[in-house]
Amino acid sequence: MKFLQPPGVYAPQEDTAMLVSALRREHLSPGAEVLDVGTGTGAVAIAAARYGAARVTAIDTSAAAVLTTRLNALLSGYARVIRASRGDLTEPVTGLRFDLVLANPPYVPSAKVRMPRRGIARAWEAGIDGRAVLDRLCVKVPALLRPGGVLLAVHSALSGPAMTAARLAEAGLDAIVTDRRSVPFGPVLRERAGWLEAQGLIEPGQDKEELVVIRAERPH
Structure with a gap:
């Protein structure tokens, strides 16, 4: 299947x-409604449709990402x-309810205090x-x-997965880390490795980060 990954849109990684x-x-039930937050190229939204979702709502702040998702949804059938909708x-989807929410939000620590309002960096810049x-x-x-709905969110261990799980638990969800994977630094982390080390977020010479998936379920 042809899959569009234009410059300026966060590519699947x-x-x-x-x-x-x-x-x-997750074994989606018939009629399952899914929300994909930070859809990028739409890769995760398309996977949700492929695995049985009846309806997928994909959101991104980037107009280019929304257009790419629409085109990839068309190409994939x-x-x-x-x-796909553009929004913050x-x-x-305020006021709506879903059986499954998928999220790959920006999560890279940054010395920049202000979040970028445009450009590809919006896909990863996430504050100090x-x-x-x-x-x-x-x-x-x-x-x-x-009730019984599930959130699956992925982010770096540099961004405090224990805090994410705790805050979701405070909101009444049953939250745990289900997946961990060590991956080499990409260009962004390599470029700011010195700053991350100065902040105490990585060890001297560290060149890999751990990614985690957090699963949080709303009790029935």
């Missing part, structure tokens, strides 16, 4: 693969299942502790889950 792998284990985090978007996600997502 190790975190994408981990999220899809976790999604595959899932244009009737996937609806979960704002386009990497939690600028994660904390908002922990607040917004619980209200979007139906």
Whole structure:
């Protein structure tokens, strides 16, 4: 299948693969409605449709990402299942409920205080502790889950997975880390390795990070 990955849109990487792998284990029920937050190229949304979702809502702040997702949904044969919308985090679906929420938010710690408003860096820049978007996600997502609904979120261990699980638990969800994978630093982390070391986030000479998937379920 032809899959568009234009410049300026976050391309599927190790975190994408981990999220899809976790999604595959969920065994979606007939009629399942899925939300994909930070859809990028739409790779995860398409995987959700392939694994049985009746409807997938895909959201991204990037107009280019939304267009790419729509085109990839068409090319993959899932244009009737996937609806892509532009918006800030979960704002386009306020008041709706889902059986499964998938999220690959920005999570890379950065010396930049202000979040970028445009450009590809929006896909990873996440503030001084990497939690600028994660904390908002922990607040917004619980209200979007139906009873028995599940959140699957992927991010770096540099961004505090224990804190993510704790905040989701405070919101009434049963949250655990289900997947861990060590991966080599990409270009962004290699470029800021010195700053990360100065912040105490990595060890001297460290060249790998651990990615995690957090699963959080709303009790019935």
